[in-house]
Amino acid sequence: MADDVSELKAALESALAQAATPDAVEQIRVAYLGRKGHITGLLKGLGKMPPEARKAAGQRINELKSAAADALEARKLSLVDAGGSAVTIDVTAPGLLAAPGGLHPITQMMYDLDDAFAALNFEVYQGPEITSEASDFDNMNFPPDHPARESMDTYWLSGESNDARRCLRPHLTGGSVRRMLEGPPPYRFVYPGHVYRNETTDARHERAFVQYEALIVDRDVPFTAGRLLIDTILQTVFGRPVKTRMRAGFFPFVEPGYEIDMECQVCSGSGCSVCKHVGWLEVMPGGVPHPNVLRRAGLDPDEWTGFYVNVGLDRLVMMRYGIDDVRLFHSADLRFLRQFR
Ligand SMILES: [Zn+2]
Numbered sequence: 001m002a003d004d005v006s007e008l009k010a011a012l013e014s015a016l017a018q019a020a021t022p023d024a025v026e027q028i029r030v031a032y033l034g035r036k037g038h039i040t041g042l043l044k045g046l047g048k049m050p051p052e053a054r055k056a057a058g059q060r061i062n063e064l065k066s067a068a069a070d071a072l073e074a075r076k077l078s079l080v081d082a083g084g085s086a087v088t089i090d091v092t093a094p095g096l097l098a099a100p101g102g103l104h105p106i107t108q109m110m111y112d113l114d115d116a117f118a119a120l121n122f123e124v125y126q127g128p129e130i131t132s133e134a135s136d137f138d139n140m141n142f143p144p145d146h147p148a149r150e151s152m153d154t155y156w157l158s159g160e161s162n163d164a165r166r167c168l169r170p171h172l173t174g175g176s177v178r179r180m181l182e183g184p185p186p187y188r189f190v191y192p193g194h195v196y197r198n199e200t201t202d203a204r205h206e207r208a209f210v211q212y213e214a215l216i217v218d219r220d221v222p223f224t225a226g227r228l229l230i231d232t233i234l235q236t237v238f239g240r241p242v243k244t245r246m247r248a249g250f251f252p253f254v255e256p257g258y259e260i261d262m263e264c265q266v267c268s269g270s271g272c273s274v275c276k277h278v279g280w281l282e283v284m285p286g287g288v289p290h291p292n293v294l295r296r297a298g299l300d301p302d303e304w305t306g307f308y309v310n311v312g313l314d315r316l317v318m319m320r321y322g323i324d325d326v327r328l329f330h331s332a333d334l335r336f337l338r339q340f341r
Contacts (some may be wrong), residue, residue, distance in 0.1 A: 005060050007040050012068055016075045025076045032068055039065050102341030104208050105317050106329060110192045113212055116236040122214070123189040127175035130157070133165040135173035140253040141292040145251065153197045168196035172213040173253055173310060180297035185304055186218040200232045203325045210313040217289065217306035226286060226307040230260055238265060245280065254287030254308060265319045274324060281319070283312040299330065
């Protein structure tokens with residue numbers, strides 16, 4: 001009798017360990033606890049035992065029965081939890097909808113501009129983000145002692161010799177010479193991408209931001225070509241003509257150079273905190289490529305000329321949506337980003 005109980009217990013444990021599905025567990029339950037089951041059979045056998053042995057045997061068999069029921073239930077639950085059965089899953093219940101993703105507002109803007117310029121037959125050029133002093137300062141006509149080379153603004157990469165210093169590109173303009181060296185003129189291309197400045201962040205400055213540059217180079221580039229670049233950018237961003245003005249500005253890579261201002265779209269020029277109450281915002285530098293830049297690109301400046309504009313996309317997206325803090329763009333705050341889906 002005692003042997004029967006021990007053997008059944010061991011056999012049950014072994015069977016349960018091998019059961020892979022809730023259905024298999026149910027079959028084991030029937031085999032042990034069903035009307036014709038092994039444990040039920042033992043209980044039925046009690047009547048044939050001598051009365052003095054019956055009480056102790058009955059107690060042992062009932063303990064086995066109770067332990068078996070617990071073990072069966074526990075095994076079944078563990079298999080259901082592991083996904084072994086659809087018994088407890090209502091397959092008719094409505095499913096959970098996956099939240100749709102969306103493009104970042106700056107990416108949307110970049111794609112909008114790419115499309116607008118592609119329609120005007122501009123190529124979209126992509127260059128490397130790790131560049132060099134030669135590419136981004138020498139080629140861009142920055143004098144050897146220009147403060148931008150040594151200022152804290154540029155992220156220089158360590159472990160480089162002085163004559164080939166590498167950096168994270170602080171502006172896109174160096175890439176224009178790289179592109180021009182790839183093939184013969186004329187050129188019409190736009191050049192979007194991240195640039196990096198090692199500076200303190202505040203509501204209007206970030207360490208990494210997206211610039212969008214456009215360049216036309218041809219034998220005879222009328223001033224209206226520059227207007228075309230500016231108007232295409234602003235019309236794409238704002239969906240309507242935007243008042244602009246050009247002031248003389250100095251940048252080493254252009255001659256003449258311009259600061260291009262647009263009317264503040266938040267206050268329509270009447271003055272607000274975004275435009276510091278002047279009604280205008282400086283949105284892009286631009287101008288005619290400096291002869292030295294064209295020479296670096298292998299072109300004769302007496303034969304070729306052109307027009308650059310270079311936009312900080314963050315600022316335009318801020319104007320487009322009335323966003324007052326540039327740091328929100330990189331905050332990864334879903335409450336902010338979900339507004340642009
Ligand atoms: Zn304003």
